[in-house]
Amino acid sequence: MASGRDFPFTILDIADLLRLNIRRRGGSRVVYADCPICGDRRGKLGLYPEIDTWRCYHCGECGGMLALYGKAHGIGNSEAYQEICNALEVGAPGREYTPKAKVETVPDAPQTQRASPQEIHRTLTVLLTMLTLSPAHREHLRAKRGLTDEQIQGFGFKSTPPAYQCRAVAAQLLKQGCTVEGIPGFYLDGGGRWRAKFYQRTSGIVILLRGVDGLLQGLQIRLDHPIKKVGDPPEKSGIKYLPFTSTGKPMGVTSGNPIHFVGDPSSRVVYVTEGALKADIAHALTGRTFAATVGVNNTKGLDELFAFLRRNGTEEIVEAEDMDKFCNPNVSRGASKVHELALKNGLKCRRLVWNPNYKGIDDWLLALRRKEMKKKEREQMNFKEMYLNGMCPFGYIDGCMDQWRNRPDLKMSAAVYLGLDHEEHKMFLHEPASLKERLDSQRRTQKFRVFQLTREGIRVHDFAFRGTDFLHKAGYEQPPADSYQLVYDGELVHPREWTENNVLERIFSLCNDDLPTGYQGHSLSMSDIVELYDGDNRDFFYCDEDGFTPVRFDAEQAAPMGEADGDE
Ligand SMILES: [Zn+2]
Known part of the structure; x- marks a missing residue:
């Protein structure tokens, strides 16, 4: 087998691609990580950068870098090699290795015509049936985004497939009679075979972009690991969303920045924001109708959409771009464009302003919901907690006693129910004024x-x-x-x-x-x-x-x- 030095990447690049959990470094000679083959999580996998080999001291597997990638994904070495080159965007061996955040283009690659809306809808619909939603992604949508399983299923969120399945996915679509040429995200690879452009490095949640007619117009990926541009300051958060597109790839086609629509196409009021996932969440929380641009300044499609909505009975557009419209000139420009296009199409337009602590409308709505839950918690505070926090007058203690007497649970004593210690409870029974004095000294x-x-x-x-x-x-x-x-x-x-x-x-x-x-x-x-x-x-x-x-x-x-x- 060729030595690692012939490859345009190193074993640490592979570790990066596989997102191995690095546990510790033993100088420059060895790096210990969790093993992706046996799943050991104690850092028993030794990576040797000087010789580009590896060995797991738990399962005993060892080999060269291609084998590490191949065994982790269950593929052979040559396929692993292709896959790694694609993922790292490096070319033939010998070329200098320059990792780039977003080099997606091959110079002068022939592009193809966009397929019809019906064909795009059909292919993407079938593609989605081939994908699943990973437990980690489901948990993100539940815990961080506040969506229920029912809503998650309704919106159809999926996880990107492993990169090594990209060719199989395209082949399967063709077998099922779907068009892949002209569908954003598909292109011809070096071997003249169609493939879907999913990379390991751009793995994430697949978000569906639907038109006002309900047809799927494209997909977007919410990246698991935001992409930072070379030279970006560390505090910059990087790109979080990517369109599923094959622009610049042989026989590729652009995503076209479609406008996502969720809700009722004849709604009197339509909210406009940036980001399809945000719109989906805001719709799920409020039941209102949302249109979302992908990227705050991709407002081109709004003109046509507004004209359609106007004919359909919509009267008012509410601009609900992120609250950084007040300090981010880019967002502010996008927001003004929404106003301009709404007025041009004879629609009223107003700006929605919410609590600026929440950047997006979805964050704000979610916080309101959590606040309601907090209120419920407060209803469970006992008398002493409420009094010390100035939430009730002292006389409220009598009301609490009435509630205590009417409780179905007879086991809890009045003192515990009120939050008083033994001495305080005695004061309450014999000399309520001294209890008030005592509690007043505690607040x-x-x-x-x-x-x-x-x-x-x-x-x-x-x-x-x-x-x-x-x-x-x-x-x-x-x-x-x-x-x-x-x-x-x-x-x-x-x-x-x-x-x-x-x-x-x-x-x-x-x-x-x-x-x-x-x-x-x-x-x-x-x-x-x-x-x-x-x-x-x-x-x-x-x-x-x-x-x-x-x-x-x-x-x-x-x-x-x-x-x-x-x-x-
Ligand atoms: Zn192992």
Whole structure:
């Protein structure tokens, strides 16, 4: 067998492709990882970069790099070689190995005509029947996205197939009488055979893009591992979604950036956002009708869609692009385009503004739902917890006693039910006033104020709705108070043992979504200032990316409350 040095990749590239879990490094000579063949998870697989070989000290398998990839996927060495070259986007041996984030094109590769909408729908529908949804992806959709199994099935989400099945998938489609030429995502490989363009490196959740007519127009992949461009700063999150396309590949075809539509095609109001998955989730949570562009500036298809919707009875478009429309010029441009196209087609258009702590409308809706669950939790608090948190007057204890007497569960004592210890319970029975005094000594009142950037301030400052990193980058050591305005002055009651941080977190949840009476601003979010005060003691905190950061703030410079400077 040829030595590893003849290959345009190394065993560490293979480890990367296989996403091996690296446990430890023994100098430059050996790297220990979990074995993809026997599944051992204690790092018994030794990878030897100097000689590009490997050995598992648990199952005893060993060999060259192709065998590692081949055995992990159950394929032979030559197929493994093709697959690795494809996945790493490297060519013939000898060529310099340059991993690139998104080199998807072969120069001057002949492209083909897009197939008809019906053909695309048919092929993609059959393709989806060949795919499954992995347990990890299902769990993501359930836990992180709040979807039920029924909804997941309804939307038809799948997982991308392993890369080595790409040719078999195309062959199977052809066998079933489907067209593959002209279907986005399919192309002719070097051996003159059709294949579907799924790579190991771009594995993820397959999202379906449906037109307003219900036909599948294309697919999108939510990547398991976001792709970063070479030279991107580490804090940049990378590309999370890729269209399923074969642009630039021999006989490939573009995805065409279709508009995804979910809901009722004759709905009076249609919401427009960016991202098909986001639209699906928002639709699942609200039952409302959504249209989604793939990429915030791919608004081309909206013109035709709006014309169709207008004829179908739609009257109003609600633009619900991500909240970073206020600080991201790219998003803001896309949002303006939605307005322009809606007006052009005789539709009313308004902008949806929600709690800026949630970037996308789906995050916001999901948070509202979680909040309802939190409210249910609060209903389970006992009397003492509620009183120490200022959620009820002392007299509420009598109501709690009535509830206790009417409980079907007779085992719980009144003291436990109320949250009182033995001594407190005795006080309650004999001398309620002394119990009140005792509980009052266990809680305290914290006065606080909230300052937010004025609308002008939001326009002018890049750190609006962002953390102190951005504040500093914008050239400020401390937040510029003259761009701020007082929006709330109130107080909160809390258990005495609470730390300052507990108090700030509580203020955060208090000033979110369901705002207190007299509160004049938006939900408390990054770049806001919270002041805790008590007589002459004044402490200021910047609402930061991760909690609160103490800052100096010259509150006298901030605009007073009450002069609302015009809503849009
Ligand atoms: Zn093993």
